[in-house]
Amino acid sequence: MAWLEIRVTYEAKGDLPADELLADAFSAVGIGSVSVTLPDVEPVEGWDPGGYTQDTDYAVTGYVDVDGREEGTLKALEERLIDLSSRSGIVCKVTTAMIPDTDWNESWKANFKPVHLTETFVVKPTWEEYTPVEGELVIAIDPGMAFGTGTHPTTRLCVEMIEKHTAEGTTVLDVGTGSGILLVAAALSGAKEGLGVDNDPVAVETAAENLALNGIPASFSVECADLISQTGKAYDLVVANILAEVVVELLGDIHRVVHKDSLVILSGILVEKGPMVEQRLSETGFALLESHAEESWLVMVAKADGV
Structure with missing residues (x-):
């Protein structure tokens, strides 16, 4: 064909x-x-x-x-x-x-080459060679048909916040995992357990392959599912790199997967839609801790106080 x-x-x-x-x-x-x-x-x-x-x-x-x-x-x-x-x-x-x-x-x-996501993280395609310098962590990615090579500002913003807020032993839920790059970054940052969910079976297959490529342990997995199906377990860190309108809907059900000290990292948010998301965070019991912009995009980090 x-x-x-x-x-x-x-x-x-x-x-x-x-x-x-x-x-x-x-x-x-x-x-x-x-x-x-x-x-x-x-x-x-x-x-x-x-x-x-x-x-x-x-x-x-x-x-x-x-x-x-x-x-x-x-x-x-x-x-x-x-x-x-x-x-x-x-x-x-x-x-x-x-x-x-x-x-x-x-x-x-042809257009996917090794790039720095942060000072620590380098993302490289599986078909390119790259030798890290001391202190660098390399994420090998084969995106397949799923979005998420690391070159988009929202991905870089999320990785920066994951690196900052992931402690040893953190449990992570990645909503809309795509290529799985954020789940890999969390594992390499010290998280002990993680789940990526996506409603696209192609993305799920790609993410699972990328977890294996990076030697991520079996305590990390991916499922073809949505947030609402993930009941009965609370995660220390919930990451969602999706559009602002979806973030607003997501926050209505996020209490299902967090405890009172959980953090959420939200991106895919256009700067002009930041106030809308911030208002929804407040309505659903989250306290905004920090936000950062790159180009026209925002990342927001909030704590689940009162959830």
Whole structure:
């Protein structure tokens, strides 16, 4: 089976989260898994790029089966992009390419290279070599079709807070685990037990493979489930890197999985939606401890006082 690669390069306007808005446009026409290219993410210092050239364009790329319906999908996406441009001022350019099935992996692997998440954590694809310096921890990731390579600001913000707030023996729940990168980071930071849940079976399969790749012990696992199904057990740390609207819904049921001293780390939150999440935290018995912004995104850390 061949694939149609649809690549949308863009010039953002102001502080608008163009990558998220474009990803929403892809999702609206049935392309749920996309890759995001952010050329301002610097590779690890000292990394030898070989023949690789850093991409200079901001882009969102998705793939669809070549099954006779791809032209309709492309047209629908182009119409949504025209509407998005008229409303937001984001300038987009669409290019396409036919990708034989045998070239699928190589078509997106080319832009995934080792990068620093924090001063301590380096994320690297499984097909690249990297030798850590003293004090560095390496997360090997094969994202497959699941989002979460570590290059998005929300992932980096979450890893920073996981590293800061995970003590030896911490138990962790990762809601919407994706590639499992946050669960791996928690394990390497000293957590003793963890569970990743996701309602996408492809993500669950990918996350399980990434746990194994990093030698994470059997006390860490992943399930195809949602938060509400996780009853009867409270975790010391709950992490959710999802959209603000989902975070607001999540907080209504989060008492099922926390105790009075638990911490929650929430990201995927646009800066302008921070007040909405902060209000919901207060309504559901959480005290906001800290928040940090990168580009247009927030991470919030709250304590479960009164839950």
